[in-house]
Amino acid sequence: MTDTSADLVILGGGSGGYAAAFRAAELGLSVTLIEKDKLGGTCLHRGCIPTKALLHAAEVADETRDAEAVGVKAAFEGIDIAGVNKYKDGIVARLYKGLQGLAKAHKVNLVEGSGTFVGGTTVEVDGTRYTGKNVILATGSYSRTLPGLELGGRIIASEQALSLDYVPKKVVVLGGGVIGVEFASVWASFGVDVTIVEALPRLVPNEDEFASKQLERAFRRRKIAFKTGVKFTGAKQDDNGVSVSLESGETIEADLLLVAVGRGPNSAGHGYEEAGVKIDRGFVLTDERLRTNLPNVYAVGDIVPGLQLAHRGFQQGIFVAEEIAGQNPRVIDESGIPRVTYSHPEVASVGLTESQAKDKYGSDVTTFTYDLGGNGKSQILKTSGGVKLVKAPDGPVVGVHMVGDRVGELIGEAQLIYSWEAFPEDVAPLIHAHPTQTEALGEAFLALAGKPLHVHS
Numbered sequence: 001m002t003d004t005s006a007d008l009v010i011l012g013g014g015s016g017g018y019a020a021a022f023r024a025a026e027l028g029l030s031v032t033l034i035e036k037d038k039l040g041g042t043c044l045h046r047g048c049i050p051t052k053a054l055l056h057a058a059e060v061a062d063e064t065r066d067a068e069a070v071g072v073k074a075a076f077e078g079i080d081i082a083g084v085n086k087y088k089d090g091i092v093a094r095l096y097k098g099l100q101g102l103a104k105a106h107k108v109n110l111v112e113g114s115g116t117f118v119g120g121t122t123v124e125v126d127g128t129r130y131t132g133k134n135v136i137l138a139t140g141s142y143s144r145t146l147p148g149l150e151l152g153g154r155i156i157a158s159e160q161a162l163s164l165d166y167v168p169k170k171v172v173v174l175g176g177g178v179i180g181v182e183f184a185s186v187w188a189s190f191g192v193d194v195t196i197v198e199a200l201p202r203l204v205p206n207e208d209e210f211a212s213k214q215l216e217r218a219f220r221r222r223k224i225a226f227k228t229g230v231k232f233t234g235a236k237q238d239d240n241g242v243s244v245s246l247e248s249g250e251t252i253e254a255d256l257l258l259v260a261v262g263r264g265p266n267s268a269g270h271g272y273e274e275a276g277v278k279i280d281r282g283f284v285l286t287d288e289r290l291r292t293n294l295p296n297v298y299a300v301g302d303i304v305p306g307l308q309l310a311h312r313g314f315q316q317g318i319f320v321a322e323e324i325a326g327q328n329p330r331v332i333d334e335s336g337i338p339r340v341t342y343s344h345p346e347v348a349s350v351g352l353t354e355s356q357a358k359d360k361y362g363s364d365v366t367t368f369t370y371d372l373g374g375n376g377k378s379q380i381l382k383t384s385g386g387v388k389l390v391k392a393p394d395g396p397v398v399g400v401h402m403v404g405d406r407v408g409e410l411i412g413e414a415q416l417i418y419s420w421e422a423f424p425e426d427v428a429p430l431i432h433a434h435p436t437q438t439e440a441l442g443e444a445f446l447a448l449a450g451k452p453l454h455v456h457s
């Protein structure tokens with residue numbers, strides 16, 4: 001017999017939904033998790049994991065091409081896309097199996113099917129009603145497009161880009177945000193002629209200007225073309241290619257147009273609005289404790305306004321599970337969520353940009369930028385970039401911004417420093433192993449504390 005009542009019913013088994021399910025189960029709650037597709041959602045099957053596998057294959061291609069620069073003889077013969085896809089899909093499949101095992105171990109009642117929130121604390125799936133003491137809405141997001149620009153054929157979104165069975169010759173990427181920049185980076189490493197079109201004045205426009213400048217410089221060196229501050233006006237496709245028109249009057253011909261203009265909240269068609277859930281531009285509105293306007297109905301992940309990142313979904317899921325279990329967890333600081341763009345080079349940041357800090361604290365905000373040129377390990381890796389710290393007047397470090405290969409791995413330390421509201425003097429005495437890229441962070445803190453070591457003035 002179907003068990004239709006539970007302490008917690010969750011609609012959507014992506015990062016937010018399954019994290020809530022596992023944490024609630026750990027806390028002794030009975031959980032029903034409803035998923036219409038695959039447990040793991042966008043991040044595991046169509047997002048974080050497969051894109052990072054492609055980026056790793058891209059890195060290997062670049063390293064092979066550049067092997068001679070470090071005295072290694074190797075010949076780059078090309079990309080075997082079937083082999084790349086096998087590698088990528090193998091990783092996803094293994095993680096998916098692991099996740100299914102975890103759901104089983106947590107005794108989560110996994111219901112396969114499309115759910116509709118029917119009000120109260122009830123979700124209906126194929127005529128069966130599942131009622132919880134609490135409900136979490138976690139239906140995630142979808143690839144957005146622009147008005148009049150229909151996806152299909154040669155006009156693709158990230159989902160199709162991840163499953164291409166050929167390497168295109170020429171691609172236009174519409175959108176210079178995280179997803180656009182990551183695919184541009186992969187394709188350039190695979191030998192594709194790439195042009196990014198971004199309406200805002202710079203690539204990764206949500207990052208500190210320092211990061212955009214560094215990334216743009218690196219992309220120029222990599223011969224990745226980009227047109228910023230330029231509006232797209234239309235695209236036409238036929239059997240031979242796609243023709244992309246810009247407001248400037250220019251037309252770019254390509255094999256494919258990747259539309260990477262952001263992700264919309266997947267909140268329509270699941271009964272939310274009909275049941276009275278407060279929605280704004282498609283996003284489910286919550287308070288800081290992730291409560292919607294309806295009693296005992298919470299929302300987590302990409303459908304809640306804010307950063308659309310998997311680890312934010314995880315943390316929100318854990319938060320709500322603990323909240324329901326009466327643990328009174330600490331409210332999540334949205335600025336403390338680390339952000340990484342995994343392109344070559346990487347961009348990683350946490351906290352406020354310089355301009356956000358100035359808006360908040362006034363013009364006495366101080367910054368220090370350490371050039372990776374002074375960091376031994378970065379020189380060994382042949383990467384350039386830098387670390388920029390943003391400090392509140394007479395206060396702690398409120399922003400850390402990094403550009404360079406592998407700097408994503410440094411974000412853990414940066415995030416702790418930000419979240420602990422550390423002053424440069426607190427961090428300066430901490431020892432960083434030599435030679436590592438973490439030393440770049442250490443050097444920046446030493447300099448900001450007034451005792452620079454390897455800094456050229």
Ligand SMILES: Cc1cc2nc3c(=O)[nH]c(=O)nc-3n(C[C@H](O)[C@H](O)[C@H](O)COP(=O)(O)OP(=O)(O)OC[C@H]3O[C@@H](n4cnc5c(N)ncnc54)[C@H](O)[C@@H]3O)c2cc1C
Nearest residue numbers: 012014015016036041042043047115140301302308309310
């Ligand atoms: C190309 C790409 C790369 C990305 N890379 C990164 C990265 O490197 N790092 C990072 O942190 N984030 C990354 N993201 C973002 C990340 O994938 C999302 O932030 C995360 O998946 C959001 O989790 P979620 O639980 O809100 O939604 P989702 O993961 O989208 O999960 C929602 C789930 O709900 C299910 N669902 C929807 N409606 C119903 C219904 N009515 N009934 C039943 N089930 C339903 C869906 O099938 C889906 O499984 C990337 C995204 C993309 C597209």
